[in-house]
Amino acid sequence: MHISEGILSGPVLLSGAALAVVGTGIGLKQMDYDRVAQAGVLSASFFVASLIHVPIGPSSIHLILNGVVGLLLGWGAFPAILVALVLQAILFQYGGITTLGVNTVLMALPAVLCYYLFIPMIRSDKKGVFLTGAFFVGSGAILLSGIIVALSLVFTGESFLEAAALVVAAHVPIMVIEGVITMFCVGFIKKVQPGLLLGAAR
């Protein structure tokens, strides 16, 4: 999910960049050199996962999975997502340079927020509790991302109000799918290699 170049106003671009610098700084500080290889390979797997298209009715959408990024990397989500966006911008020209900050924030901030909100549920041993938590991580991260996109558009100009509302509405089906996929995915990781989830960013 990105906002393209040439749409947002200067103040919005700059506040996005400032927030992204702060978040990335915290993320890098918490990531010691022993974890860089882990973060790099995981960030590569998110890059690949975001190329996966999942069918929805006659069409298909690609996954974002920023909720899972948050669960695996915590604050490390900021540098991991920033790096993935830089690669997308250089390799495919998706996103761009000026929007790098805003785009990083709109995916990484929800990831970190959902991590803190739902990690107690994810750590639970009760299947019902951690699966519900995982669903909320997946769908909540997308909802928050959609809201940040809408806010960036509205702060850019009043004329984007309806377009922003449309963007949030368009995120509702994605929320459900990301929630379901995150739920199964976290359930699977908890069964196969629980250390991957709980050890992250602690």
Add this chain to the structure above:
Amino acid sequence: MIAAETFASGESPMHRLDPRIKIISATVFAFTTALASSFPAMFAALGASLILIAVSGLGLRPVLIRLALVNGFILFFWLVLPLTVAGHPYMQIGPLTLTREGILLSAQITIKSNAILISMIALLATSSISTLGHALNRLKVPDKLVLLLLLTFRYIFVLEQEYQRLRRAIRIRGFTPGTNLHSYRTYAYVIGMLFVRAAARADRVHQAMLCRGFRGKFYSLRTFSLGTSDWLWAAAVGIMIISVGALEWSSYL
């Protein structure tokens, strides 16, 4: 397969230009263009980006294909803004009114977006990621971030193959994707497996790096030096950026 670094090989002046100058000029150009709001400034930016892409000597077809793909998102604004932005009615199609302001706003977004995209292809996509990574390091981007960038790029292709292998495995077992819970569960397990394998691989990578004496930095044997032609190109791009800025400023007078 991920088509990567499509534009990175070549012998044009853009390919030979020092990557540090490319990164700085692409960034300043992008911000100047993104903040422009007058049509003369925007067209100047578009013109400048076309000059840069012409100099880069990339084939017209691959560049156009790339632009078409990226312009898909812009289409959304053309479908929405002319209908929703308040202003003077310009055209009436059945019950729908297209406003002049909405059309102008969509046009602005299209021109600026494409100017930045074209300049990014000309300036950034003409370098390999590893060159850009090391250049970023010279530009004082933190070691750890550059390391993360290089490692991520290195493993994208490995993990893409891993994903394709998992996909072949589910296909061979008769999986046909559809809009149902079973499909979503299958995709989720494939992604989960991808993460599990990625984590195991990361451990091995980390051990291999330690074996080779890793101490927190990738070293580059390449030395960057700025020659006359690098300074000339830096000046040329600088003049383009100043002209865009001057046209934008003059629209306020």
